[in-house]
Amino acid sequence: MKGMCGWIGTKEAIPDTRKITNSLVVSMSGELKDSVQALYGARDGMAGWSEMGQASCYEIDSLKVVVVGNVHWKSEALNRLSLETSPAAAVANAFSTSSKAFLEEMHGAFCVAIMDEQADRVLIAIDRLGIYPLCYSLQRENFVFATSTDGVVAHPEISNEIDPQAVFNYLFFHMVPSPGSIYKQVFKLLPGQYAFFQNGKIETDFYWHLKYADSGRSLISERKERLKSLLNKAVKKAVIDEKAGAFLSGGTDSSTVAGVLTETLHKPAETFSIGFEADGYDEMEFARITSRHFGTHPHEYYVTAQDVVDAIPMIARAYDEPFGNASAVPTYFCAKRAKEQGIRVMLAGDGGDEIFGGNARYAKQKIFEAYFMLPALLRDSVLEPIMFGLPGIEHIPPLRKLKSYISQARVPLPDRLESYNFLHRASLDEIFTSEFLEQVNSQVPDELLRTEYGRTDATASTNRMLHLDLKFTLADNDLRKVNRMCQLAGVEVQYPLLDEEIVMFAAQLPPALKVKGLKLRYFFKEALKGFLPKETLTKSKQGFGLPFGVWMQTYPPLQKLAYDSLKSLRERGYIRPEYIDGLIEQHRSGHAAYFGVMIWVLMMLEQWLQHHQTKAV
Structure with a gap:
């Protein structure tokens, strides 16, 4: 429903740049729709499309620009130019004035590409949270980019050879994490990152980093009102069409979005929930509690085993890379139900756990990190020599548990987060063929985690895990899941909780307000007492799990x-x-x-x- 692509070739003119560009578009959208805007040159082409009017192209002199998404600027002059002419025109103006530095002034959820054929340079970038994807490749003097790997490998000069390392990474993470892709020579941008192609070379860097507060006074009262104000503002911005609805699992995030949406619309919001006829998986009653509490207009659908059989091939085809998150199935059926009811844009609650501290591992890892609060002398000279040197420990249950605790605590973060990974539960030689293992580096997944964990300036382990999850749990996983399934169903999706102001507000909360002791999302739940149902605030996290x-x-x-x-x-x-x-x-x-x-x-x-x-x- 929306996307972009583009390419620039060798320094010689190419016979039919329109045909090549159109082939990229068709590979991603299935057809050339009226919403596609395109620009062509002697050796390049680019296009953007959005059925909700969120794509624009602009050309001035040798400069071509395409931007997709909701863009706003710090500069009032650029905001005015964007409204009066087009967002792409504002980007062209900003780029001409400050080159790559303009990205620091560009806000919202977007992907952008700027091509200067005369200077033989291209700049591509995505938003700070990675809501919009972009991938790229440089092969045979052709630089190609697109919001899908399908678009990149559709270019006649780009190889679609599968990368064995990507297959290994997929089986480790259940998705292919950026910056790699399933194809050997295709790469993906990370949140807040740009790629600059010039003179046959690619430079990548980050134009933005989220700043965390590792300490601070735990003042709740005024922060409560600030959060409520930000939520109202974010939901209003997310309602880009009058036919708007919301996912509703009955959890904290979806319930919050549904409740604020009802207040914003001044009428019952259309909410959509999924159930399962399977013990331990059905959360429909929690969705019903939220719906009754806020007075939404509920729509329910119970996914069946036959639905899963029917959907699997369709879902596999829809993703541009292997994707192993099974909750894609209920997400699709929820979005499909919304489409059938005339909804054009869905509001999703993704992101709350990763910015406010709602994932169980945050509390669990605090328990392991507490081990290092013991004096080093006690750990090194007493506990560990006894636990790992005294025979028969395994036969004494309390001591066996203590030994296991110490063993896990000694594994540093972020490696400890993957202690129960399937690929760690058996020898790799037992899982993979020797021929396959010769082609991969089994340490790459851990290296990817360590790189992201260490990229933030935060020192508190909770904040560093939150930062890690912004990439691995959100950009690489949840956002891909929801984006693709909404696209497959034919609806747009917006993420109010990932509004930049909310994300930055949450980052400045002290870690103790996010995870207080072992209480997850402490501040968020305190702030929304009296707004959310009591049952929602006390329920355990599950979401759209598939049986x-x-x-x-x-x-x-x-x-x-x-x-x-x-x-x-x-x-x-x-x-x-x-x-x-x-x-x-x-x-x-x-x-x-x-x-x-x-x-x-x-x-x-x-x-x-x-x-x-x-x-x-």
């Missing part, structure tokens, strides 16, 4: 699809057949939910490969 593992045991068509996918995956040379056999047996033996996760991840890898007509490594 795939359970249903796979009881619904033969779903089991067949999974088994057929794993059978095909065996032939690709990634995974040892005996590992797949063991996974299936463990799933059958009663650990359906746990082992169903890895079966889903492997199945979606094979489904993606099949629907993108790629070959094994």
Whole structure:
């Protein structure tokens, strides 16, 4: 429904730049719609599109600009130019005045590209939270960029060779994290990052970093009112069309957005919820509590096992890279239901946990970090020599637990966050073929985590984990999930809780206000007491979890699809057949939910490969 692409070739004129540019557009959107705006040169082309009017192109002299999204500026002059002419015209003006530095003045959710054919240079960038994606490649003197890897590899000079390292990274993270992509020579921008192509070389850097407060006075009262004001402002900005609705899982974030949306519209908001006929997975009652509390107009849909069978191939085809987050299925059906009811834009609650401290690992890691508050002499000279040197510890339950605690605490962050990763639960030689392992570096996932964990200036471990999650949990995972599934369903999506003012406000809260002791989202919940239902404030986090593992045991068509996918995956040379056999047996033996996760991840890898007509490594 919206996106951009572009390219610049060698210094010689190319016969049909329009044809090449249009082929990139079609590979991403399926057709050349009326909403597509395009600019062509002697050896370049670029295009942007949005059915909600959020794309603009502008050309002046040798400069071409395309911008997609909601852009606003610190400068009133640029805001005025954007309104009177176009957002792309404002970008062209700002770039001509200050070159790359203009990005610091550009705000909102957006992706932007500036091409100067005469100077042989291109600048591309995405917003601070990574709401809009951009990927790029430089091959055979052609620089190509697009909001989807599909668009990049559609260029005739760009290779679509699968990267074995990306396959390994996918199986570790259940998605392919940036800056890599599933293709060997295609790369993705990180949140707040730009890429500058000039004279045949690419330079990348960050134009923005989120500043965290690692300490400070825990003043709540005035901050409560500030949060409420920011929420109202953010939801109003997110309502870009009168036909707006909201996802409603019944959790803190979706309930907040639904409640503020109802207040903003001065009428019952259209809310959409998903349920499952499976014990431990259905949260519909919490969604109903929120709907009754705020007086929304609720729409419910119960996803069935057959729905999952029908959706899997479609979802695999929709993603431009393998994507293993199973909650994509309920997200799609929720957005689809909204589309059927005439909704054109959906408001999603994603981001609250990652800026206000709502993920369980934040509290869990505080417990492990507390170990280092003990005197070093006690740790090094007493506890650890006894725990790791005294025989028979494993036979004394309390001491066995203490040893396990110390063992985990000694693993530094962020590595400790992946202690229970599937790829750490067995030897890699037991999971992967030797031929595949020869092509990958098994340390890359940990290195990616460490790089992002260390990129922030924050010193408090809670803040550093929040910073890490802005990339890995949000930009690389949740936003990809919701963006793609809304696109597949045919609706736009907005993220009020990721409004820059809210994100910066949350970053300046002291860590103790985010996670107070072991209480998650302490400030947020305190601030919204009296607004949110009591049941919402006290419920445990779940979201749109999918009972795939359970249903796979009881619904033969779903089991067949999974088994057929794993059978095909065996032939690709990634995974040892005996590992797949063991996974299936463990799933059958009663650990359906746990082992169903890895079966889903492997199945979606094979489904993606099949629907993108790629070959094994």
